[in-house]
Amino acid sequence: MPETDFRSVQFEEVDWSDTTCLITYGPHPEKLLHAIDAVGLLQWPLLQQREDGLLRIVCGSRRLTVCRKLGIEPVPCQVFSTSVSHLTCLRMAIYDNVAQRVLNPVEKSLVLTKMAEYVDRPQLIEDVMPLLDLEPSVTLLQRYEGLQELDSPIVDAVAGGSLHERIAFALRPLRGKDRLAFLKLFEQLPFSVSVQEELLETIMDISRRDGVAPRDVINDKEIRELRQENKRPLRQRAQDIRICLQARRSPRLTARKQRFLEEIRQVGLPPGLRLEPPPHFEGSRWRLEFTFHQPDELTVRLRQVARLTGQPAFRRLLKSK
Amino acid sequence: MRFRPEKLVIEEAVAETSLVQRVLAVLPHTPVIWVGRVKETKGPRDEQVLEIVKFRGRFIKPCPGTRSYICCGYQILNLGIKCSLGCTYCILQSYFPSPNLRLFANLEDMWQQLRDHLGSFRNRVHRFGTGEFTDSLLLDPLTHLSADLVPFFAGEANAILELKTKTTQVESLETLNHRGHTVVAWSLNPDGVIASEEAAATSLDDRLEAARRCQEWGYRIAFHFDPLLVHPNWQQNYTEVVSRLFSTVDPRGIAWISLGTLRFMPALKPIIQQRHPESTILHEEFVPGLDGKMRYFRDLRVEMYRHLNELLKKGCEDLCIYLCMESEDVWTEALGFTPEERGGLCAILDRQALP
């Protein structure tokens, strides 16, 4: 550790706009504010003296901000001299943070872009990415580097954890308005990350096929109405939208599914029996499902199944695929 | 010549091979970079480069069929990889890690493996094809390989060679002694599809004309409607293709015709979108098949196969028509029988194969 000076710092001595070593991004944890308010500053921020007399924050930007908010001044700090290199300061900032917590994806992106000024790409991939718990890969590096170029609501959502970075990466090639339309949809309704990925692909496919912007698919009348069905629970609304978009993307499959349900109704399956066609009607593996509690009930079910397989309507249904 | 490289990258280990000597004789002024071993790189293809390497794997591979669908059971004779014709749907875009067009020059190893293979299964019919991992005739003007392969198969009583191409580079076949053991095959699509999805390949008329010439030289020919692509007016357009086919070639000399709709591994989708943003082939709806490949919904596949089958049968009742990688139920619905009822698809094609 380079030599440090310990001193009390006034806020006016700090250049708050100097982000050379800033790798924190995202909402300030409430817990930190409460902790400093309750017991004061336990860990001193680290700053660096600049040639112009002002101080650059190296570690502890959040602590300093909280102190400013609480009016705690002067703040006891450690201060590096001007001779300490930028790279050393940046490494201090990185190690200080990764030792204490998991960085959010935007912070990882900040680390990678800042370190890229000092180390070559192979080193960035082999040394820095594992430090951030990232798989060392060029593609992943490029994705993280591009994260900060996204619209600030998306960057904030990723930093705050309401949007998964995988979705943000997938949104990157789109136009700004389209990205924000997706963000709004995903923030409004509780889709899992994998369903978000599925929706993204479905909406993009519809958009390309129909020659309309993705945002127009998201905001069209039918989807808008489903989104605004305030009486339905959020989960149900999310599921309705998913089904609606799938039907639009795959009209043949949807029509076939509906026809199958109609055929099943006409055959009249005994209650408690469930017949499932082969997935996507591909191949010939059907699935018949029933439950029972007692051996006698099983006997009844098996008899029902035997009778069913003899019915011409049922046989036709299996063939009609 | 459909492909004339502007740079050759050749491994020193194959410098003295006949294949390298032939290529150098055809391209005496093309710069050559000699390397110990060609590097396996990812990334975009260098359109100007032809790599010539020593192949360290098996030259003979079974057709990569899966248990879930009925496979034609032919053997791939692997003489090179990749292709410069750049069809939008080409599976080779996601198939091999190395991007460049590559030829295998250690043909002595290939001949040895071929002789061993034929020798160990003497009583079987062998159907070989070179058009699985590249176009069979794309590089023939450089390599003259057909001049070796065709006479070799002519001497094998139980074996045939199928050369699959989208080119018209058949000149070298004219004088070869084939004895009916080489089938020359073209993949066919309507003009509009060729223009948008196979833009660097030859036109439909040129393909059919090349097929006609091969028939004139006594070769049996074959056609692959693969991939069949859904597009506006596809019924009329394929009807037009079939009618031009029958008005150009003699159907009695057709060994077989295969039908296969577009299918691809999911990993190919983003590649097509990125490399061919103007292509519309991904607009149709797809479902994952039992082999993990994306396919048209089965009812649509059946409709396409039926349409083509009816047209082809109307033109010539005796044509041997088969489906590529389809399930029994699709065969039954589309063609009215399952291969099993006729001894299996391999047996059907084996019967058809020998002259």
Ligand code: SF4
């Ligand atoms: S001709 Fe065949 S191998 Fe060549 S690009 Fe087209 S599909 Fe691929």
